[in-house]
Amino acid sequence: MNLQSTKVLTNGVEMPRLGLGVYKMTEREETLQAIDYALKVGYRAIDTASLYGNETEVGEAIRHAGIKREEIFVTTKVWNNDQGYDATLRAFEVSLKKLNMDYLDLYLTHWAVPQSFEETYRAIERLYDEKLIRATGVSNHHEHHLQKLLAKANIAPMVNQVEVHPYLQQDALKTYCTKHGIALTAWSPLGRGGVLDNSTILEIGQELGKTAAQVVLRWHLQNDTIIIPKSVTPSRIEENAQIFDFELTQAQMTQIASLNLNKRFGQDPDNFKFDF
Numbered sequence: 326m327n328l329q330s331t332k333v334l335t336n337g338v339e340m341p342r343l344g345l346g347v348y349k350m351t352e353r354e355e356t357l358q359a360i361d362y363a364l365k366v367g368y369r370a371i372d373t374a375s376l377y378g379n380e381t382e383v384g385e386a387i388r389h390a391g392i393k394r395e396e397i398f399v400t401t402k403v404w405n406n407d408q409g410y411d412a413t414l415r416a417f418e419v420s421l422k423k424l425n426m427d428y429l430d431l432y433l434t435h436w437a438v439p440q441s442f443e444e445t446y447r448a449i450e451r452l453y454d455e456k457l458i459r460a461t462g463v464s465n466h467h468e469h470h471l472q473k474l475l476a477k478a479n480i481a482p483m484v485n486q487v488e489v490h491p492y493l494q495q496d497a498l499k500t501y502c503t504k505h506g507i508a509l510t511a512w513s514p515l516g517r518g519g520v521l522d523n524s525t526i527l528e529i530g531q532e533l534g535k536t537a538a539q540v541v542l543r544w545h546l547q548n549d550t551i552i553i554p555k556s557v558t559p560s561r562i563e564e565n566a567q568i569f570d571f572e573l574t575q576a577q578m579t580q581i582a583s584l585n586l587n588k589r590f591g592q593d594p595d596n597f598k599f600d601f
């Protein structure tokens with residue numbers, strides 16, 4: 326595995342296993358600099374959302390990087406108050422304009438709004454048919470949401486992006502997704518930093534001469550999970566990418582597997598407050 330390692334989605338599209346998450350990058354210069362630095366050190370995927378308010382800066386940073394558009398994998402998401410068939414198509418147009426691109430790599434339903442997530446996904450299928458996106462997907466979908474989509478979908482979602490880290494390992498959902506060819510992306514792969522003081526993880530880091538963040542990110546990779554850690558700190562952006570030249574042993578993987586607490590740092594998709 327190297328920094329350009331990709332996960333091949335069901336339609337053959339290659340999605341980088343490492344991307345930069347840009348949630349909470351709200352300062353223009355900070356956002357431009359973080360993305361610029363990430364692309365310089367080899368990242369080839371950016372994960373944004375209309376919610377994050379930085380699609381314009383994401384597009385700008387990518388254009389200024391001097392890397393061919395087709396070499397960078399761009400994901401964005403339709404926010405909850407834009408869901409439903411027509412509203413999703415309109416929201417996509419807005420995101421595409423802000424990003425100043427003529428296609429996106431992956432478009433996700435951000436959360437499964439109970440009344441409209443199925444129609445939202447139907448719109449995403451249409452965007453795929455029209456070749457405006459290279460892959461379809463969803464985020465924050467439990468198995469029961471996916472079951473509903475799979476019952477009707479012409480194109481099964483290719484990606485499900487959910488909270489995953491050592492304290493929330495999501496094994497059952499992972500098994501279900503694997504069975505249905507749905508790649509799993511971990512959001513908050515570092516538990517928003519909240520798993521990095523774990524003594525087991527720190528000890529494994531000492532054994533390998535790696536930081537806690539590198540151990541956690543490597544654990545995700547060895548579980549075949551795509552990761553999108555967020556950082557605005559150049560040294561951390563680089564550190565988080567230096568995870569392709571070492572391996573955790575089976576014993577170390579098992580030690581981390583034992584840390585699961587089913588603990589969320591974000592919201593549970595079934596209890597999300599959809600307050601429009």
Ligand SMILES: NC(=O)C1=CN([C@@H]2O[C@H](COP(=O)(O)OP(=O)(O)OC[C@H]3O[C@@H](n4cnc5c(N)ncnc54)[C@H](OP(=O)(O)O)[C@@H]3O)[C@@H](O)[C@H]2O)C=CC1
Nearest residue numbers: 346347348512513514515516517518538554555556557558
């Ligand atoms: N689909 C969804 O609903 C959601 C999607 N996401 C996506 O996932 C991405 C990542 O998740 P996020 O919630 O940001 O959490 P992460 O698990 O990526 O953690 C980010 C935090 O960890 C810090 N950090 C990053 N690298 C290191 C390191 N090497 N050592 C110590 N601290 C570090 C960052 O600080 P600093 O920046 O100061 O360096 C930041 O405070 C988001 O940016 C977004 O793209 C996130 C939440 C929900």
Ligand SMILES: O=C1CO[C@H](CO)[C@@H](O)[C@@H]1O
Nearest residue numbers: 348374376435590591592
């Ligand atoms: O993408 C996101 C970033 O984090 C937020 C707060 O947890 C989430 O609500 C949102 O889905």
